[in-house]
Amino acid sequence: MNVDRENPAGPGFDPQAQLARLATPERAGRLRHVEHIPARAAALCPWPDWVAPPVLSAFTTAGIEELWSHQRDAMDRAHAGEHVVLATGTASGKSLGYLAPLLTAAVDGAGAASGRGATALYLSPTKALAADQLSRIERLAVPGVRAATYDGDTPLDERRWIREHAQIVLTNPDLVHHSLLPLHERWAPFLRALRYVVVDECHVYRGVFGAHVALLLRRLRRIARRYGADPTFVLASATIGEPAAHASDLVGAPVQAVTEDGSPREQLTFALWQPPETDEGGRRSATTEAAELLADLVEDDVQTVAFARSRVGVEALAAGAARRLDARLHPGAGAELVAAYRGGYLPEERRALERSLRERELLGLAATNALELGVDIAGLDAVLLAGWPGRRASLWQQAGRAGRSGARSLAIFVAADDPLDTYLVQHPEAIFGPAVEACVMDPANPHVLAPHLAAAAAELPLTPADEEWFGADMVAILDVLVARGILRRRPTGWYWARPDRPGDHVSLRGTSGVVSVLERRTGRVVGTVDENSAHSQVHTGAVHVHQGQSYVVTELDLEEGTAAVVRGDAGWTTQAQSVSAFDIVAETAGADHGPVRLSFGSVRVRTQVTSFLRRLPGGEVIGTHPLDLPERVLATKAVWWTMTPESLAAAGIDAVDVPGAAHAAEHAAIGMLPLMATCDRWDVGGVSTALHPDTGLPTVLVYDGHPGGAGFAERAHSVIVEWLAATREAVAGCPCEHGCPGCVQSPKCGNGNEPLDKAGAVRLVDLVLDSLRGVERP
Structure with a gap:
């Protein structure tokens, strides 16, 4: 069958018919469960009276004449100064819950001493998400509102203008850690007028990364108070267990949750699929099975994203689907229609793939969760999940990539051959029933708390009163830092005692660094691997795959943080x-x-x-x-x-x-x-x-x-x-x-x-x- 590029699946896509096409007699027994998540009508509310007229006009001009109930609830709470977390489904318009109060505060000038209006800080885990939000704010074109992204790519000459004039700054936790807080005097006018802090995709902040971000937010609140500000936090999350508790742990203050989703939703057909047993006694890999399904869907002109759990899995999935399409359609068809997308790619590679997917040049994409939290790509028909993504929040975030334009959609979870995946296809209620898992993190972890205390002391000397932010263990850890010569104790508090900057010694994302993968002949950077994984992934002799191309590692230099590779297919894996x-x-x-x-x-x-x-x-x-x-x-x-x-x-x-x-x-x-x-x-x-x-x-x-x-x-x-x-x-x-x-x-x-x-x-x-x-x- 030739792919008809002029007749995409689009609004007429029938997920159940497509699932029947996949579940052929030759695949008997693989389709283990089908859950029909019904369409849901919208719960509508009027706009509140407090929204500034220019803001209301911008939204109504964009076609948003009424709100969904959860949007209204969240924005009312935020406007009243109540910390709130909005935890509803993917594509439920959560951003409106914080954009309305942010833009209104900027227009009204609430809390401003400089005349530029109240300010707001938007934090997201990825640059792409911040860029998307900026694009949306710019499309609204609210008169007088100045918004800008501020990250490592921002030119130096623009940074001063943003600090002095922007009302809404969109950035990431890393920038706050390395720039805003250490240089808070430069940000004084912005911080003095700080009314809101938005923490988007807050379910991502878990484990060690979550503990780092929780302490970063405490440092931010501490410095904001130094300038007389007490910002309201608005958090957005995918559906997780106990969102109020998780958000409260992040912020360090009570946060109320809005969880009743009032958005409309078209029907989602969600299938649980188990690959067949092999002659060796195990089961066919989820990656191989998903590659075959991806090729089937692309051949039927169903635009699909297939999520895999690892970088290696993504490369293998994309290559497997491409080979099948080459054999079925014509040589080269796979490369035209299917690609891989994962962390470790260069920024320009990722942007090009996102554009091709939006413009429907690509019909199939194999991705890690780098896309899960990436750009807002609408109109996909189907999602494949090759193996459990680790969290229910990730499962629904990834499944929500399909049907984002309001059409019916299909999601297929392809079980990997491991205990949890096997259990889940046998117990669908563990996926579709009430949430069991909970976000966990430990801001009191001394390995995390100590460097943040050092950073806080460099920002503003610490005193015993700062136990309010950092807990009862603060003084004991400060004594250790003094003994190590990192801090100096004076009658007025604890001071940073070294010539370098404390933020340079800690990575918020819990990694000790990255190893650059370099092509030996040209010196070109092929990609990166975090240092903790380097021993097992890019040791000497390892086979490393990047964008479908195999490389063999000839030398791992841990001191220099490099792995030299030569291009070529070794014919084996390691x-x-x-x-x-x-x-x-x-x-x-x-x-x-x-x-x-x-x-x-x-x-x-x-x-x-x-x-x-x-x-x-x-x-x-x-x-x-x-x-x-x-x-x-x-x-x-x-x-x-x-x-x-x-x-x-x-x-x-x-x-x-x-x-x-x-x-x-x-x-x-x-x-x-x-x-x-x-x-x-x-x-x-x-x-x-x-x-x-x-x-x-x-x-x-x-x-x-x-x-x-x-x-x-x-x-x-x-x-x-x-x-x-x-x-x-x-x-x-x-x-x-x-x-x-x-x-x-x-x-x-x-x-x-x-x-x-x-x-x-x-x-x-x-x-x-x-x-x-x-x-x-x-």
Whole structure:
């Protein structure tokens, strides 16, 4: 079938008919569930009287003559000075909830001492989102309103004008950290008139990144008060569990939630799809299956975005779909119609792809969540999700990319071969029922709090009264910073004591830096990899894929932060192998439950990448090669449990089988944790042992993969019974005999998934659950 570019699916798109075309007899059994999310009528409200006439005129001229109920509720609360979070569905017009009060304040001049009107600061996690909001404000053309983006790309000669004249500044947390707060004297007129702070896509701020942003917002509030301002915070979020609690933790003050969505919505057909079993006993990969579905949809002229969980997965998905289209249509058709989009691309590459998608030159795009929070691309017909994206908020954010122009839409979740995905296709209520997971973060994490205290002291000397912003642990951490020569204590407070800037020593996004991937022959920057992933992704000998092109890493230089590559298809893939161990530093919480002890506390995890495997496309290992990389030590938080050998033996687990049972239980538990917390399995790690020197017992441990902890392990500790019950069901319900990626095998296991004992894992988890529930075992 040739693609008809003049007759797009558009408003006449029939998702159910399209799904029937995909679910052919040859694919029998793959379509596991179909959820028809019905259309919803709008709940309309009139505009409030307080909106400035020029603002109201601009919106009504743009065709917005009435509001949806959640927009009216949020803007009324914000106008009244109440911190508010608007947590409604994708494409529900959340931006109107904050734009109306921001623009009105700018027009009315409320709180202004300089005559330019009240000011507002808009924070988004991506530059693209800030650029989109600026474009919308400029299209409204409210007389007298001056708005501008201010980020690392802003020319120096424009920055002064923005500081002195702009009423609405659109930027990101990184700019606030590195520029606005350290140079707050230059921003004094803006800060003096600061009426609103908007935190868009606030569900993104979780874990360590969330803790950094929470402390950044406390620093911002502290400096604003220095200039006599007390801004109102308006936050926008995708649908998450407990949005008010999450927003309050971010801001450091009570925030009210608006969650009743009054926007209209066309019908969404949401399918759960499980790839078939392979002859080797596992299942076909979600990436391969999604590539085939993407090719089918593009061939039918259905404009589709396919989300994959990793950069490698995105490249493989796009390449797989392109190959199929080349074979079905004509050579080169795949490159014309399908592309990849992910982090690590250069800005000009991303902008070109976004433009091609908007103009419908591209019909298929494979993307990471770099697009999930990117530009507002309307009119897509379908979304494929190759594997669970890690969070329900991400799932609905990605699914919401389809149907944004008001047409019916199709979303297909393609299950990966791991415990959580397998569980979800068997339990649709876990996706479509009430939210279970919660955003978690820990602003009290000393690894995060200490550098922010140093930065705050450089901005304005700290005094004991600043415990209001930074908590009761502030003074103890300040004493450590003084002892290290980072701060100086004086009778009037704590002062920054070094010649450099404190902000240069901390990355808000929780990474210690980036490694540049350089083409050896030309010196061209191919892309970037965060430093924490470099050991496993761009070690010497690794195969690295960028925009469908394969490269082989010839040298990783950790001191220089570079990985040299040569272009060419090696004909195999690589997988790093590692060894891990842990030391228990302190048990913060612990309790005995019969033969089981459950604990939470601080640990040191020691990990070293020791070798890598070379695999042929079919998975066959053709070589193991040693690596000489340094050990990495992570001080973090963990949840762990121990079991007595006698109780394990009574549960039917012989001593020789304990390592495999504990290892399998550890893998499965990690795989199921995203059901309970807004993490994915790559945010956490695990170690298990039949005899740990610190406990003297068989021990299973799950830890946060971030220095100081990110809150995930603490959340796991608080919901241990629900978490392990779902884990047990996922493993016991898997039809495989000895264990597979759908239950106990892990894609990131440094030990090659050996040893694993599926039956033993079920017995071990049963023992732990019975003990926690107080059930007497015979």
